[in-house]
Amino acid sequence: MTSDKQISSHGFCTHAEFQAVKVLNDGFLSLDDPTHPANLICELCRLFYEKDWVTGTGGGISIRDVKGKNPNIVYIAPSGVQKERLKPYEMFVVELPEEKLLRSPNDCPEELTKKYKYKPSACTPLFMSCYQLRDAGACIHTHSQNAVMCSLLWEDKAEFSISHIEQIKALPLLKHNQSTGHVEKVGSMQFFDKLVIPIIENTPQEEDLTDSLQEAIKKYPNTTAVLVRRHGIYVWGEDVWKAKVYNEAIDYLLELAVKMRLANIPTVKA
Amino acid sequence: MTSDKQISSHGFCTHAEFQAVKVLNDGFLSLDDPTHPANLICELCRLFYEKDWVTGTGGGISIRDVKGKNPNIVYIAPSGVQKERLKPYEMFVVELPEEKLLRSPNDCPEELTKKYKYKPSACTPLFMSCYQLRDAGACIHTHSQNAVMCSLLWEDKAEFSISHIEQIKALPLLKHNQSTGHVEKVGSMQFFDKLVIPIIENTPQEEDLTDSLQEAIKKYPNTTAVLVRRHGIYVWGEDVWKAKVYNEAIDYLLELAVKMRLANIPTVKA
Amino acid sequence: MTSDKQISSHGFCTHAEFQAVKVLNDGFLSLDDPTHPANLICELCRLFYEKDWVTGTGGGISIRDVKGKNPNIVYIAPSGVQKERLKPYEMFVVELPEEKLLRSPNDCPEELTKKYKYKPSACTPLFMSCYQLRDAGACIHTHSQNAVMCSLLWEDKAEFSISHIEQIKALPLLKHNQSTGHVEKVGSMQFFDKLVIPIIENTPQEEDLTDSLQEAIKKYPNTTAVLVRRHGIYVWGEDVWKAKVYNEAIDYLLELAVKMRLANIPTVKA
Amino acid sequence: MTSDKQISSHGFCTHAEFQAVKVLNDGFLSLDDPTHPANLICELCRLFYEKDWVTGTGGGISIRDVKGKNPNIVYIAPSGVQKERLKPYEMFVVELPEEKLLRSPNDCPEELTKKYKYKPSACTPLFMSCYQLRDAGACIHTHSQNAVMCSLLWEDKAEFSISHIEQIKALPLLKHNQSTGHVEKVGSMQFFDKLVIPIIENTPQEEDLTDSLQEAIKKYPNTTAVLVRRHGIYVWGEDVWKAKVYNEAIDYLLELAVKMRLANIPTVKA
Incomplete structure (x- = not known):
């Protein structure tokens, strides 16, 4: 879709969003690296939407940063949003095993969140079960x-x-x-x-x-x-x-x- | 398709169309904002075409500008056109509850309309029923x-x-x-x-x-x-x-x- | 596909092809105009390939230039080629009603045709029947x-x-x-x-x-x-x-x- | 997907990969030529993935360079990788009829391979059978x-x-x-x-x-x-x-x- 193309120069963000996120200096995002978990969640949810695996606001993917500095860090998409239109700054970040909240999209400036109050995906305890019981690196x-x-x-x-x-x-x-x-x-x-x-x-x-x-x-x-x-x-x-x-x-x-x-x-x- | 890509630098318009629309100074269009109703109708009709929900000239979507200054303003696509090839300047705009016509694509210069005489979508009274009876913000x-x-x-x-x-x-x-x-x-x-x-x-x-x-x-x-x-x-x-x-x-x-x-x-x- | 994207800046041609075609000064092509019949045949054959209507080398579309200066001019794709990879300079052009050959892709320089000897689509007499008997503007x-x-x-x-x-x-x-x-x-x-x-x-x-x-x-x-x-x-x-x-x-x-x-x-x- | 678009300016490689491959001065790659066998394998595997012919890591295509200087050279994708995400520098190259290994992706610098140890596709002996018994130019x-x-x-x-x-x-x-x-x-x-x-x-x-x-x-x-x-x-x-x-x-x-x-x-x- 054309509007997707318009935003491609800064990964999954518009120029304005990119500037806003950059100012945040948010250590849990890396907009320029397409292999970063927050970006991969966006990319794969779009693919899954095209494959009809996620539709409406259902389904999704969570990624643990197994190759990052801290492999206990887990990225989770928010609940109730269209997964194929996710932006990297909308992710929740928690640390295993206590599932300590390290980052919430609700801390983003209002120009990004448009005052929307995000909640972590309802699948979170299920994703966590896979991480905890099977040492999974990602769960779909x-x-x-x-x-x-x-x-x-x-x-x-x-x-x-x-x-x-x-x-x-x-x-x-x-x-x-x-x-x-x-x-x-x-x-x-x-x-x-x-x-x-x-x-x-x-x-x-x-x-x-x-x-x-x-x-x-x-x-x-x-x-x-x-x-x-x-x-x-x-x-x-x-x-x-x-x-x-x-x-x-x-x-x-x-x-x-x-x-x-x-x-x-x-x-x-x- | 390549020709779609060629027009992506100005949203859904070619450069020439973009210039023509800009000169219009038409308050009901905002080519640079992909979330504007006239642009979203174009984007979503393309998506619906790919999903086989609209085909030939059938089907479509109407959007009420619920987050705009005047939430009574409704955007309607024209009748009998290929919905996946819609341009934002082809929209009709009416105001609720009287359904007063505020904008017609037939007022565009001929270089844009190519002398085509647009009529509002045949679905208009059905879309209006959803707006009037249910206070809907959009109807597909x-x-x-x-x-x-x-x-x-x-x-x-x-x-x-x-x-x-x-x-x-x-x-x-x-x-x-x-x-x-x-x-x-x-x-x-x-x-x-x-x-x-x-x-x-x-x-x-x-x-x-x-x-x-x-x-x-x-x-x-x-x-x-x-x-x-x-x-x-x-x-x-x-x-x-x-x-x-x-x-x-x-x-x-x-x-x-x-x-x-x-x-x-x-x-x-x- | 990426290679398709690479060629999009000049319509359906690579930069080198574009230069070669420009030098031809071929009045039957107009690479910059996406609505030109030779370009539309390329665009629509790609769409039909995605929709699974043409596959292998079968199927296609012929267009009569009903809005051009000479509405008797008909564009025909060559036979035996992958229709989703057609280039505008590969088209045959004939004039109705005698079906006089006005342009053959075999007249292109070898750098374009790679010495391939084109023949008009085997559907040509069938397309012609629709033009002659029904005054059609295009046939799929x-x-x-x-x-x-x-x-x-x-x-x-x-x-x-x-x-x-x-x-x-x-x-x-x-x-x-x-x-x-x-x-x-x-x-x-x-x-x-x-x-x-x-x-x-x-x-x-x-x-x-x-x-x-x-x-x-x-x-x-x-x-x-x-x-x-x-x-x-x-x-x-x-x-x-x-x-x-x-x-x-x-x-x-x-x-x-x-x-x-x-x-x-x-x-x-x- | 957006990340695919980001890499399109250098074919199937990111800018960094492109630079790394260029330094290699690898005679078996030609990143700028979309018709080169190493690039065509990448392009066609993406197409086959979209058509649901290859999925997971299964399936693929091998190409013999029938129009190159040495028509005995065969390009083979590695085993166990996602075929729709192949990069041209990941190809094995062998020469017929002895199937002599001329190029291995394992010789690429680690910044490209990320220390992954590639093996040729498990289909290799089957592809070779088609080359040897039928003089095939490609096998899917x-x-x-x-x-x-x-x-x-x-x-x-x-x-x-x-x-x-x-x-x-x-x-x-x-x-x-x-x-x-x-x-x-x-x-x-x-x-x-x-x-x-x-x-x-x-x-x-x-x-x-x-x-x-x-x-x-x-x-x-x-x-x-x-x-x-x-x-x-x-x-x-x-x-x-x-x-x-x-x-x-x-x-x-x-x-x-x-x-x-x-x-x-x-x-x-x-």
Whole structure:
């Protein structure tokens, strides 16, 4: 869109916004570096919008700055905003493990926020669960119709599963290490492996999903994603690009699974 | 498209058009401000074209300048033009409640209009109904195939309904306030709420839909949209972004509903 | 794509191509004018590629310069090239009614053509039929899957038809004028009108379709399009934008018709 | 995406990367020439990502520099990277027929590679098979869902076939020349020809597909593609553009075949 093009000379900001942010001298932003987490959240939310994974104000991505000076720093988008129109200065920043608030977009000058009062994304406790329980580097939440349709076509099941599809090889082979107590990546899944993704039931409030998401994460040490019935999916990875790749591979498999199911082809090969 | 890129330095206008409009000193345009209603109509119609919500010359969006000096001013696109190629100077401007014509694109110099005689969009009386009866800030009309397919799959029904899908939470909870006589937004819909959208029958002339649209708006105080059988949908909201978000959420639900219906999954959970 | 962006400063040409074409002083090109037929063919073929209407080297558009000094001049793309990568200097130009060749891309310097020997599109006699028999201003040919699927789902029929869908109103109401012998546009189709598009059988050679296309055009004076079984569709209009709008409206209706047929909903309302 | 736009002034590189690559004085790169194989791989992988043919890190394209000084030079993308974000300096370069390594991205300065250790794409032996056995100029591998679905809908068959669809004419007519022992292109397929594409069974390791791919290539001298069950497709052509056109035409036919099969329409006309 033309107005997007107009703002491209300063990343995701207009010239005026750029000047305002520069004056802030905000250590949690770096408008000129497209690989900075605050900028990547903006870029990826636009991509996810084009792919129909986030729509309305639903869905999004949180990134932990795993390659930065302080890898405990987490960037979170605000709640209730159009994710494809996010600006880097709208991010919340918290520090793990206490989730201490280091930066709020509400501290920005009014010329930037237009007096809007931001709240962190309702997904925050769910993203935090992935950081805390799995040491994730980024976590994606989508309302993908493929995810919702699989949760409906497997309505009476607590697990979605598929095997013998090449794209499964894009997913990590995870193992619970008894000595460290951590889930560790020990390789990639194989073509003939059965990918199992737990499905949890949706709750009226997004934050109320936290308990069942954490349970599923613990009960399924091999998974890098959790489906939420009639809602969508959470996918995480070691860093932002791994999370993106896992989400793309899983959505591909969910899309294929819907087609297979409707054509009466079993998704798990006997 | 390249020619779009060529014109991006002055928003939606070529350099020559920009100069011509500047000379006009037209108080109803502001080419440099991408958030101005006349520019947003152009931007959003392009987006809606990419999303296949407007095609041919059908569909569009009208915006009331709720944050401007005069919130009674309404921007309307012309009829019979390709909506994804609209220019800001092609807009009609009227003032509520009398719908007094303040600006016509036919007053532009011929170098801009190329002698084309513009008429306001045929949707105008329908957009006006949303402004007058619901104090809407913007109103979207699409020929979305999901809307048409739902109206066909629910052919014998005067209502479309769906429940227990997360995306429903993007929609407003509306209540008729007995003391003020106005419909007011009192929050957001819940996951388990049943979204009900009335379906009215299509008429040969678009303006003849006005009566039944107004009836539906009055009969369904909780709705922020009306489906038109074998035609499309009207969606409105408190401002342009809310209308956009509501339209995206509803179209997502209509798309999902078609898939559910064809897979024999009830859209309303028992 | 980035390489497309690189060439955008001179329309659809790189800087080097632009210089080479300028030196040509070719009266049939006007690189700086995005509305020139040679540029519009490039722009629209890119759009049609994105919409999946042209793919591989199939499909395309021819434009008659109805608003130029000589409205008998017709621009035709070459055969066997990727239509989304066309350059304006690759066009053939012929003059009606004799179809006299006024310009061939093979006359360009080798630095432009890279010694490639161009032939006019195999659709040329079909495009010419629309110009000659209907005084069309532009003619579009696509391999749209919606067109092919309709020709398959209506396999035993020589006509596709649909009624009572709003989008039908985007199509022209055509009447054979007995006194002039011409087919004339007398308005727009109505919502309740039945749109009938003839389906002709495909032939091994594209040019061999000419006779049956001409027959269909004569037998169906009300149509602005002809479907070709297992092949695609030809759509024409008074000028390039009308042809584009008609093609969009018809493809929308064909897409909807496939969905309706598969859901056992009759496309013509009783 | 905005960050893509930011880097467009130097092709697919940021200004800093451009400077670093320039200093390299690397004879296998030519950042300013968009038609150079290293740049075309980047451009086409982005296109294939948008078309959903490559996703996650799967799929890609290899190009042999058939029009360069040394037509035995082959460009190969690295394994395990997001193909739509490839940079030209990340390519491996090998020389046929010994597949001698001429260039490795691992020789780039660390500021470019960020210490990442690249490996050639796991498809390399399969691409090489097409170069060696068919003298291909480029080879495309996709995980297209249409390819996977056809391999599932034809689960008990070792061949996919379709006839009497116009798009078949985009594919080459190949004949085994007894005297030279080579497969040669002798024209284009005809509308009524039956396109037959062999389907080989998938293997746990991509390189283990080599034997069965080579067998299929030898057994089916008329084919320019091989389907891999539950995996995707390999398509090659005389040069990069022919490979792209063949891939587009075949994917179009596979997409149509899925629709025909699900609608109980035979893909081969009796």
